[in-house]
Amino acid sequence: MNNKEKILNIANSNGGVVLTKQVTAAKIPRSTLTDLVNVGILFPVQRGIYVTENGYIDDFYLLQARYPKGVYSHETALYLQNFSDRAPVVPTMTFKYGTSTTRMKGEVKPVIVSKDLDLGKIEIMHNGSKITAYNIERTLVDLLKTRYNTDFEQFIPALKKYATSKNKDINKLFRYAQYFGVDIELQKYIGGLL
Structure with a gap:
């Protein structure tokens, strides 16, 4: 060859x-x-x-190739995993602290974390291409963090869909919530769904 x-x-x-x-x-x-x-x-x-x-060529794949250290997160991860039908206008990606985000303006909505970038990171197939995103449990927990301005019109339906999903892992969801300090907040939203 x-x-x-x-x-x-x-x-x-x-x-x-x-x-x-x-x-x-x-x-x-x-x-x-x-x-x-x-x-x-x-x-x-x-x-x-x-x-x-x-x-x-999928647009999400192009962005991932351009910013390979980023992980699709928040509402973008909901969309990529079919927990939301609203495609993001500007995709959200999470990066490790110290990553320069100045050239990303308008292309990506960057979220910076000081640690735990790899916690819950998975590879998913989207339109025939592999991209990196957070699993649904990490995504739901990230959306509850106080420093992130969550769109609850997307969060609540995604949480309801998760609660009825065959693939849900409630133990993992609450482990992540406890780890990131949002377990009490999560309990408010998910208590009546389970």
Whole structure:
């Protein structure tokens, strides 16, 4: 298998999308990407991201590729996990303290945490692409934190849907709530639903 075929294999296994960092990790010269662009097999979408003619690029995947240290959270995570039908106008992502957010203005609504960035982080499939988000339990708990201005028109229906879900993990939800100090607040909302 030559380098061009290897790149196309990477793209085919990723919904028609290939990243420069994937090519580098596979120890394939980047000039091969340029060759595939020049003959019209790959098309550049943004810096470091290429797509085949039949490939599909999801906006959430593009943002994740642009800000790989971010984790989709809050109302955006509700939407991505089908706990809300309201697509975010500006997606919310959580980043570790110290991350520069100045170039994200308007593209992403950044939330900064000093610790526990990885707690509840999962990979989900969205429109054929893998993206990183918080699990539903962490998402619901994050929405109750006092420093976040929660949209309760999205939170309450999501909590009701969670309460009737077959995949709910109430123990995990309350562990997260206790860990983040919102267990009393959560009890107010979920008490009558269980």
